Amino acid sequence: MPLAVICREVGPPERLALEDVPRRPLGPGELRIRHRAAGVNFPDILMCAGGYQHKPPLPFTPGFEAAGEVIEAAPDVTQFKVGDPAMVHFRTGGYAEESVVPLAGAMPMPAGLDFAEAATFVTANVTAYGALVQRGQLKPGEVLLVLGAAGGVGLAAVEMGKLLGATVIAAASSPQKRAVAKSRGADHVIAAEADDLRPQLRDILGERGVDMVYDPVGGDLFEPALRALAWDGRYLIVGFASGTIPSFRANLALLKGARVMGVRAGEMVRRDPSLYEPRVKQLYGWAAQGHLKPHIGHRFPLAEFRAAMETVSGRRALGRVVITMND
Numbered sequence: 001m002p003l004a005v006i007c008r009e010v011g012p013p014e015r016l017a018l019e020d021v022p023r024r025p026l027g028p029g030e031l032r033i034r035h036r037a038a039g040v041n042f043p044d045i046l047m048c049a050g051g052y053q054h055k056p057p058l059p060f061t062p063g064f065e066a067a068g069e070v071i072e073a074a075p076d077v078t079q080f081k082v083g084d085p086a087m088v089h090f091r092t093g094g095y096a097e098e099s100v101v102p103l104a105g106a107m108p109m110p111a112g113l114d115f116a117e118a119a120t121f122v123t124a125n126v127t128a129y130g131a132l133v134q135r136g137q138l139k140p141g142e143v144l145l146v147l148g149a150a151g152g153v154g155l156a157a158v159e160m161g162k163l164l165g166a167t168v169i170a171a172a173s174s175p176q177k178r179a180v181a182k183s184r185g186a187d188h189v190i191a192a193e194a195d196d197l198r199p200q201l202r203d204i205l206g207e208r209g210v211d212m213v214y215d216p217v218g219g220d221l222f223e224p225a226l227r228a229l230a231w232d233g234r235y236l237i238v239g240f241a242s243g244t245i246p247s248f249r250a251n252l253a254l255l256k257g258a259r260v261m262g263v264r265a266g267e268m269v270r271r272d273p274s275l276y277e278p279r280v281k282q283l284y285g286w287a288a289q290g291h292l293k294p295h296i297g298h299r300f301p302l303a304e305f306r307a308a309m310e311t312v313s314g315r316r317a318l319g320r321v322v323i324t325m326n327d
């Protein structure tokens, strides 16, 4: 029987266990995928702790994304055959040796990506694209400030901001993290320190503000980043990895003529399916040209899934964390 990480009660990663899970027969339109790698995302940890907006029924297997090979396809599936590489995307199910997915949850692997890169491609890049392009409408020549810039969704925004022709300023908490952001194209890197954010930005931009802030962190960085906006700037609220949801004085938005926008990349497509196709087309195109390639900073075998999760929750991740299986 294949192994899977199981969350039977909400709580920290110590409460999760690796268990044998019986295979079930495929239904119409389904595929069985043998995973080779699964991406670890911050929301996995929130979901297991009961703190994420989507609360799946217990028990469940965490993990938004994985990549591997098709080992079985329902008779009515013609788009994939046994042996094809595939990346899979779902709300739960990644931290496992296998998954069963509907056809809509499987995608061919973009050319040029290995299993670890494909297993970390979708969530971060879909989030960055949904935020920068479909919500924020970033334009060439604009200045983009990315917070949490060496994290999963942050680093994707650094790479994508450059592809979209922006000047990218990356904020991260350590020299190693800033080096990763720089290696992925950031024009400038600054320390993620709330008290020093605006002086560092002034050193780079003078009195000019930033046109867009991409914020997956929240907490103390929110207010200085909001104050750093230029007239008509956009502030993209992507997440709260700091653990603190900030409050703000609404006059700050009024004074800047600013738009403060929430981003839920998955929900955007669920509510407006027409957003899906242009997203996927553009992301595959960039990947095929070698422009989007997740930076894999840490690899853990499935048995060490707790260490993988704690690397993310402990703020130690440099780029992406992957769990590998079936090697």
Ligand SMILES: NC(=O)c1ccc[n+]([C@@H]2O[C@H](COP(=O)([O-])OP(=O)(O)OC[C@H]3O[C@@H](n4cnc5c(N)ncnc54)[C@H](OP(=O)(O)O)[C@@H]3O)[C@@H](O)[C@H]2O)c1
Pocket: 040, 041, 042, 043, 046, 123, 127, 148, 149, 150, 151, 152, 153, 154, 171, 172, 173, 174, 177, 192, 216, 217, 237, 238, 239, 240, 241, 242, 243, 263, 264, 265, 266, 312, 313, 314, 315, 317, 319
């Ligand atoms: N809106 C959406 O559609 C969407 C989609 C996916 C994820 N998210 C959200 O985006 C956020 C980031 O996710 P991610 O997968 O990019 O996480 P990640 O890889 O762990 O990156 C988060 C970054 O936040 C910073 N941070 C500040 N305080 C932290 C703390 N106490 N613990 C951990 N990190 C801290 C860290 O950067 P520094 O150390 O450099 O400050 C870290 O690199 C999460 O809140 C997640 O739920 C939103």
